[in-house]
Amino acid sequence: MSKKVDKMMEEKIAQFVGVTGATVKDARRYLDKYKKVEIAVDAFYNEPVQPRQSSIPSASTSKLNDLFNKYKDSDGDDITISGTMQFCQDLSVDPEDVVLLAVAMELKSPRMCEWTRKGWVDGWKALGVDTIPSMKGALLRLRDKLGSDPEYFQKVYNYTFEFARLPGQRSLSSDMALGFWAILLPHGLQGGALAHINPRSDDDDAMIGVEEEGWREEYSDWWSEFITERNIKGVSKDTWQMFLEFVRTIDAKFEKYDPTAAWPSTIDEFVEYAKGGTVRFSSHLS
Template structure:
């Protein structure tokens, strides 16, 4: 660290030719056992010759302009002699990586905010700085999707849209940056990736499921309970790819009971746990657990339907 190769070479020569317990005029008496370091014998002879040549030379040969001291000249001669004997490295300096190759991985993630802004302007409303129902419909056409497609819900989730039929400018820009895309083709590609991932990643799906409730609310009027008709549509939509066995019976129950006018957030959230817990068999349902009362009513209704079917089958059998 911090030392060049010549520094180590000078140090090696100093270790061979000098000793901290000897004077300079005793250096000629130093001998290194040849049997231990046979490969360094020529190097020692060269160093010894350099020392003798220096002692026999006249002091007038020293350049006046340089005014080197005898010790400095000796070190310089030894360094030159040793460097001639050191073999060059067997490897060559690697060429620098071309810029296009070194940045190959980062180019795919380089998103242009200018392109995102241009894309937003293409679909935004003429009077409001947001993409509204008509613009979203045009966007869906370019994405080759129906407005009620599951992938449109996924897009709204990734944009963190605050309500249906409306994408604000900040939601659109930040959302596409998060998706790492700035084009229609890029959005299509990302939606395909995310949709496939949702089938495997249950935690991501749960996040989408929770978002869907908030997405369905009309925040302009401070709505906190999802209207039942909207809830039915969103339940069918969010379970497009992984429909639970109980879903159809649950939605049919809601449609047959018009007095159920809204779905609170806790009921929406707990329905996912309800589906995971009971599967396709309501026999495992325990009404003493802390389930929403709407689930109790639904299970009771389903059990009554089953009992009625059993009684009717018994009557037919007796006939």
């Protein structure tokens, strides 16, 4: 029983450290007092005086190599599909969870379900973790950052195109693109990373102080329907990247969209699709 309790505490400490960057000593102190990780983390951030760890914890190269060897193909040098599935199971994370896109960028994964030893070791060391429990903590931190940090969201979003594109292909298949939009957009909208940006001109006096609503969740469904109905086969890198800017800056009624600007034609056509006088569009904006 004692060994089981010690193991549970070790996992809690690793998660606490992964989220807060605190020392193991401070993690144990908060967990002894508050028991549950979520409550302890909340207390850590809300107490007026907190001994914070200023640097990223050091991670063991040998431990990371041992973990890599556990998951890599027996007849190859990389971790591929089977190892990735086992890794996700050990992390208790769905293989289609959006946070794994952030992990893919941090570990420089060359493509889906593929991890190199160098990327694995360097990436996890940069995050300061070297065990499954501490990696679980790092995933909590990355999930929050991906949802709330616009700059980080954009980095992961842009990396996703390269990561998901098939070797030798210049575009991303529409099915693949829609799948990634379906997990990225809701996460960014809910966390604030895709909060509306409303650029104003100097003569926009009448609008100063007025909060404009931008992209809505249902618009993501319209975008998916548009891509499917128009039978668009592939999404170019330009369309992928510009779509993110479009989502962040478009007004709720699409009234300020400038068709003469350098938007990809796919986005031009989508705006016409959305503004085409449909009952659906009018009812949502009334």
